[in-house]
Amino acid sequence: MVKIFNFDFRCYRRRFLQPLITNHGIWSTREGLIIHLRDSGGNCGWGEIAPISWFGSETLEEAIDFCRQLPGVITREMIFSIPDSLPACQFAFESAWEAMGNLLRYPQSLRYSGLLPAGEGALSKWKTLWEQGYRTFKWKIGVGEFSREWEIFDLLTRKLPPTAKLRLDANGGLSYEEAKLWLGICDHVSKVEFLEQPLPIPELGGMLELSASFQTAIALDESVATFPQLQYCFQQGWRGIFVIKPGIAGYPSRLRQFCQQHHIDAVFSSVFETAIGRQAALQLAAELSPKNRAVGFGVHHFLN
Ligand SMILES: O=C(O)CCC(=O)c1ccccc1C(=O)O
């Protein structure tokens, strides 16, 4: 007999206390869906669909349409035949299915990276985060003028204690020349852990070249947002760091298998999901993060 699950969902909307400012623009509200599965024994599993369409996932509307067209009773086959065009849905359904009847285990051993605000706000914020125990920080670049960001970077890296690590995230906002300037500077600053997504997605060739020319590591993020993109970049020869946002990376089981098989140097990263998606994402991060890599799941505050 085929096992069946009752399925329902609801939408949520939460405003960030501080909007995320990146080269893509300003993001101030997280909207997503919480899905719920229940089997005939009364076991429940929750999952979260938290799309970021500007980052390469489906849109919220596409996720809602997908959930609306599903019947109230679904099968395992339906859970595992969601198309690759709906990666946040794939993540939510498999993680809800995996969570059924399991107690929530919250990963203990992880180290977290804290997100600094873009611009000069970073110069004071790092201290608050340091006092909360963060030792790895991420700062957005490619948002303001290069010369001003360079000045702030210089101040910031002087202030940071010697054991701190800094990640720079350009969100694809640099030109090839600017990326060379940044990498040249970073090569002399041992606190820099990596430069994230210096160039836009179509310029993978440029990023492969840069990673061979500088000591500072480069991490791909936008370029590897979804599973097919991750596979593509690996096939093209990328052996640097992969930033993985499980919330939009499709089926957890497929991601797990890929990372283990290819010994991926993964940095796990949040999509600003709620505790439901976060739990499932951190579970994967705990299994698949190399020991020295902090996860990009610093606490992010919501207004409601
Ligand atoms: O990865 C982190 O450290 C924090 C999360 C983060 O930066 C992020 C969160 C949502 C959308 C995009 C990004 C990004 O890495 O650009």
Ligand SMILES: [Mg+2]
């Ligand atoms: Mg990034």
